[in-house]
Amino acid sequence: MLLCAAFLGSCSSDDSQQKEVLQLWIMPNSPDPTADMQHVLRNFELENPGIEVQVTVLDWSVAWTKITTAASTRSGPDVIQMPTTWAAAVTAMEALMPMDSLIAVSGGDSAFASVSMKFARPVGVQQATSVPWFLDVRPLYYRRDALAEAGVNPAKVRNWDEFRIALEKIRKANLVIEDQHIDPIGYPGKHDWNVIHNLAPWIWGAGGDFLDSTGTESLLATKESINGILFYLSLVRDGFNSRKNLSKNTNQVSMDFDEGRLAFWFDVTNKTLYLDSPRFLGGSSKNVTARNYSAMLPPVAPEGKMPYYFAGGSNLSVSRYTKHKRAAMALVRYLVARPDVQLEIARVMGFMPALLSTYEYPFFKDDGKRDVFQQMVLHLRSYPAVPYWGEIETEILLRRFGNIFDLITSSPEKVWPEKDIIAEIRAADKEVNRFIHRQREASR
Structure with missing residues (x-):
């Protein structure tokens, strides 16, 4: 009950009450993207029994069209994986929620890789419209x-x-x-x-x-x-x-x-x-x-x-047209601001965390390959936002x-x-x- 109240303000312990269903769109980020994402989300749903997250995997060949169509028609999911190089274009469509308050309570800009924060606030935009999720680096x-x-x-x-x-x-x-x-x-x-x-x-x-x-x-x-x-x-x-x-x-x-x-x-x-x-x-x-x-x-x-070194990766955004703002924001915070969750994402997806405190885990420090990946994170660069x-x-x-x-x-x-x-x-x-x-x- 305490966890539910902390995330959403109030909820019922009555199992018969209809759950709040969040739609999450992601890309094929891992060998079995739906199952892997559901694995990562399991604790979120346990901690928030009033919420169910439904995962939809968009193939890269159609993702851009589906996301921009959803933005222009005021439809689509509650939470969207936002590839960094797409963030500025979708932001310009004015279809994304401001994320500054979530970033602030998650440790502020400095808690995340700076190369990803560049896309969280594209050129000429005052408010953040996404939060860094993971990094794509190429050793x-x-x-x-x-x-x-x-x-x-x-x-x-x-x-x-x-x-x-x-x-x-x-x-x-x-x-x-x-x-x-x-x-x-x-x-x-x-x-x-x-x-x-x-x-x-x-x-x-x-x-x-x-x-x-x-x-x-x-x-x-x-x-x-x-x-x-x-x-x-x-x-x-x-x-x-x-x-x-x-x-x-x-x-x-x-x-x-x-x-x-x-x-x-x-x-x-x-x-x-x-x-x-x-x-x-x-x-x-x-x-x-x-x-x-x-x-x-x-x-x-x-x-x-x-x-x-080249940096790609993805942020997470919340649709301006969501009917589940608090639940959607809670889901994003769970995925981006908890080192244990960022670590599990790195384990199942293989990408690098955008949350810098995650690199304190032995998973990165004690493995020769991942130590190389971590060194690259210090010198990342990407395209203009x-x-x-x-x-x-x-x-x-x-x-x-x-x-x-x-x-x-x-x-x-x-x-x-x-x-x-x-x-x-x-x-x-x-x-x-x-x-x-x-x-x-x-x-x-």
Whole structure:
């Protein structure tokens, strides 16, 4: 009764009374997203017997359309998983509840990862419209056995130059382990949803960026941004990453790593769930990669610049049109502000907590892989929190970089189309600036 009163003001102990039903929309964040989320919510429903939470999992291919449709039609769920790069656009639709009071009672802005708080209050917005939930960071996974056989010490792969040296050693070693030839690295190309996320650390590492700090001007055509892009693509030019991978998506190249065909692979932290789980749960815990993998910090630019690692992830928002405001706010607070719950989310989803106090648990401090993930959280960076970023990313940059991958794959093996690549980057820069200008004119 005390817990119920604390969350909702009053409730009845009569089991026959109809429960207050909350609708929660999430994305497929784990191997079994519905069951995993229900597991996380079990204690919330036990502590609040007057509330039932119904979980709906939205596939990523339809999530944006469903969320924006719900916002524009004043319908949809009570609580919504809000991918960080979507937060500004949905906020601009004025369909989300202010969350400042919940953040304040949860420890304030400093209780959460600052990179996620940027999206909680998008550019030009005074009130928070979401609360940080979890972080998507992307370490560099590697095969211990492959590196050892090639004479590569992972502790000495710290910057881009050392990374290239390691890749060259692996290529020259012509490794075959358990009847499987091993390429140095793989990353996907045109047919992938992670293209911009994959490029971001290299652009930032070279001192470049996508947009300026106000989100009003493209920086893609700066020397620094171009240098970062060209370095990333040089891994294809120099034969470390097969041109064939540029026609694959993340799942396909990830499977290549799982099945022993790659020595290095960038991926999200929940990759560990699949590598450590048995096959009957959808994992690959007994194959050669699962027996021999570790994770390390991604290499940084050699000029001594500050390391910046890509940060994605999701916040949680409450619909302005909910009929269950108190219960919805209580659910969000349970999921974001309790270290024990954040820890359980990390266990079942594999992502990193947005609540910083969660990192005090031995779960993070006493595991070599998770310790690497935790170090990355200190140097995270993401895109500007402007409402039109989603369209820039999906409608312009994915298409333009798809053109770049086409230039590479259509060129003869020994021909590298660098001038054409740079021309395409500059064309993307101009298109982004035109798009931003139209968006700003329309909002005046």
